[in-house]
Amino acid sequence: MNVGMLWLDNDTKRPLEEKVQRAVEYYQEKYGRVPELCLVNPGILAEKQQVGRIEVEPLRTILPHHFWLGMKAN
Numbered sequence: 001m002n003v004g005m006l007w008l009d010n011d012t013k014r015p016l017e018e019k020v021q022r023a024v025e026y027y028q029e030k031y032g033r034v035p036e037l038c039l040v041n042p043g044i045l046a047e048k049q050q051v052g053r054i055e056v057e058p059l060r061t062i063l064p065h066h067f068w069l070g071m072k073a074n
Contacts, residue, residue: 004068007067039062
């Protein structure tokens with residue numbers, strides 16, 4: 001992913017799936033399409049996971065509590 005939207009959600013009581021879904025809803029409202037990929041800090045997620053239609057992957061360069069959403073690079 002080269003371009004995306006950065007989302008912050010530091011609510012420790014909210015599960016990962018809900019955080020991703022909230023970010024996806026905002027992304028869809030703002031850009032008019034559903035993102036394909038969400039990158040998160042490995043402290044939140046150790047290995048690749050699917051949340052609905054969104055691939056969620058850990059990446060060590062993502063800050064804790066941040067979610068980088070966008071389209072896969074072709």
